[in-house]
Structures are given as C-alpha cells and as structure tokens.
Amino acid sequence: MTTLLGEVKDGIAVLTLHRPDKLNALDYALVDALEAALDELEADPGVRAVILTGSGDRAFSAGADIAEFAGSVEAGVERALRDFVRRGQRLTRHIEGYTKPLIAAVNGIAFGAGCEISEAAPLALASDRARFAKPEIRLGFPPPFGGTQRLPRLIGRKRALQMILTAEPIDAKQAVDIGLINRVVEHTALLSEARLLADRIARHSPAAVAACLRSVTRGLNVSIDGGWPSRPCSSPRWCRRPTSARASKLSCLGASEGV
Ligand code: COA
Numbered sequence: 001m002t003t004l005l006g007e008v009k010d011g012i013a014v015l016t017l018h019r020p021d022k023l024n025a026l027d028y029a030l031v032d033a034l035e036a037a038l039d040e041l042e043a044d045p046g047v048r049a050v051i052l053t054g055s056g057d058r059a060f061s062a063g064a065d066i067a068e069f070a071g072s073v074e075a076g077v078e079r080a081l082r083d084f085v086r087r088g089q090r091l092t093r094h095i096e097g098y099t100k101p102l103i104a105a106v107n108g109i110a111f112g113a114g115c116e117i118s119e120a121a122p123l124a125l126a127s128d129r130a131r132f133a134k135p136e137i138r139l140g141f142p143p144p145f146g147g148t149q150r151l152p153r154l155i156g157r158k159r160a161l162q163m164i165l166t167a168e169p170i171d172a173k174q175a176v177d178i179g180l181i182n183r184v185v186e187h188t189a190l191l192s193e194a195r196l197l198a199d200r201i202a203r204h205s206p207a208a209v210a211a212c213l214r215s216v217t218r219g220l221n222v223s224i225d226g227g228w229p230s231r232p233c234s235s236p237r238w239c240r241r242p243t244s245a246r247a248s249k250l251s252c253l254g255a256s257e258g259v
Helices: 027-043 066-074 077-096 113-120 147-155 157-166 173-176 187-202 206-221 244-257
Strands: 004-009 010-018 048-056 058-062 102-106 109-111 125-126 132-135 183-184
Touching: 004 027, 010 027, 010 187, 027 048, 027 077, 048 058, 048 187, 058 102, 058 113, 066 077, 077 113, 102 113, 102 187, 109 113, 113 132, 113 147, 125 173, 125 187, 132 173, 147 157, 173 183, 183 187
Parallel strands: 010 048, 048 102, 058 109, 102 125, 109 132, 125 183
Antiparallel strands: 004 010
C-alpha cells in the first residue's frame, strides 16, 4: 500500500504522509519513500516549492514507528543506529538543507519525528488543531533525528529543554509564540494558506531562493566566523538553473559574500 501521496499542480508539489490509521507514524518504508520523493522533486525544474502534510484529521505524524524501531533496537545497537537513527537523521538533514522552499503544513499531532520534521523544515504553518511534543524521554532516549540540536537553535535552550525533558505537548498558538512555526491558520484553510505562501515565494528567482535557503541554514549550523565561505562559489548547481543570467550573477555574489 502507498503510504506517501504526491501531486504537483502549478509548480507546487504536495506530499502527504498517508498512514492515517497509525497517525502517520514514520516506518522505514515511509521515510525511504519520502527521501526518494524529495530527491525527485528537487531535481525537477518544474517544481518551485514543496508542501508536506499528513493524511486524515488527527495527525501530521505521531513520530517514528515505535513497533518497527523496537525490532531494530532488540537486534542490537549497531542495527538500531543504521536502521533507525541514521535513516531519520538523513531525512531531517535533507529537509533542513532542501534547495527549494519546503513548507511543513502541520495538520494535527506532530510528536517525535513529526516535531523534528517541523523543526527541520525551512517554513512551517500549523492548523489550530496541531500539537507538538517530544515524547522520546518517556521511551528512555533523547530525540534522535536532530531534535536535540535544532529545537534549541529555533526556540532557545531553556524552552527546548522544557519540551525535551517533560514530553508535554504544546499547542499551535504556543508553537508560533516561541518560533517553532511561522503561523497558525484555521484547520480547513491549512493547505490553501500553505499554497499561497508557496506561490508568493515561487515568484522569485529559484537561484536566489536557493541561495537564501542555503545561506541561512549554513549560517545557523556553524559559528559566525565559519559561516563566511573561505572562497567564492565557482559554479554551484543553483547557478546553472537561473531564471535569468542576472539573477544567477546576483545569487553567486550573495554566496561569495556569505550573506
Ligand atoms: N508508532 C507506531 N504506531 C503509532 C504511533 C507511533 N509512533 N503513534 C500512534 N500509533 C498508532 C497506535 O498504535 C494506534 O494503532 P492501533 O489502532 O493499531 O492500535 C493508532 O496509531 C492510534 O493511536 P492511539 O494511541 O490509539 O491514539 P490516541 O489518540 O489514544 O493517542 C498519541 C495519540 C499520539 C498520544 C499516542 O498514539 C502516542 O503517544 N503515540 C506515540 C508517540 C511517540 O512516542 N512518538 C515518538 C516515537 S520515537
């Protein structure tokens, strides 16, 4: 059964996690399908933005599939690291470094990996029914897919530790107040609002958009000094896909100045 749905309309792709009976929990097959779809959409010049959401009324994603990763954990540490931890880290790293605007449209519960995906996504809107939580500590381990690193950078160390150490959910209003997401919208308007945001960004040069995404993400993940490149870009991939030669030159200039 397909657990990831996808459609592209007017240059905007919508990917939907589709395991509603399991609150869109991410099993390995779904993580792999999501990675593959993101790769494909990233390489398609006709796609200008990607929206990621969840199927059904209840959940964006209730996190990694507990039943499946429990099997890997039982098979030993090496197996758990390979099957579960590295797979999930690869996914959130991919989402964080995505070269097109990727908008998480959080339609309900975003727990565990569901929360980590929202953290990694460059932009996130949430329905007024959304709730975010880091329940991993109840299972006896820290958030494994980058949550210990990205959440404090996004919302501050103390707020992040409160979420990580208590496992208590916060609602969408609190999430926007602390900077975990961009905006709360009415549940029924979530996808249309996500499309409007995607459209507004997609009007700009893809090369410039990619350069902004890369610069901001790179800057957050290194020291301020380390964020300045040691040499100007030579011929990065996004320079070869400009809407115009001028946009290309300007984007390269921005990258070489580290802005
Ligand atoms: N992995 C696998 N299955 C999950 C899941 C997960 N992370 N989260 C929910 N499900 C499944 C449940 O097992 C249940 O399946 P079933 O009907 O076949 O038994 C179904 O989704 C509905 O979940 P349920 O627990 O009955 O819903 P609820 O409204 O009572 O509770 C939650 C919702 C989110 C509070 C609860 O499901 C939960 O705590 N899930 C685990 C969250 C978590 O720890 N995530 C991090 C994993 S690292």
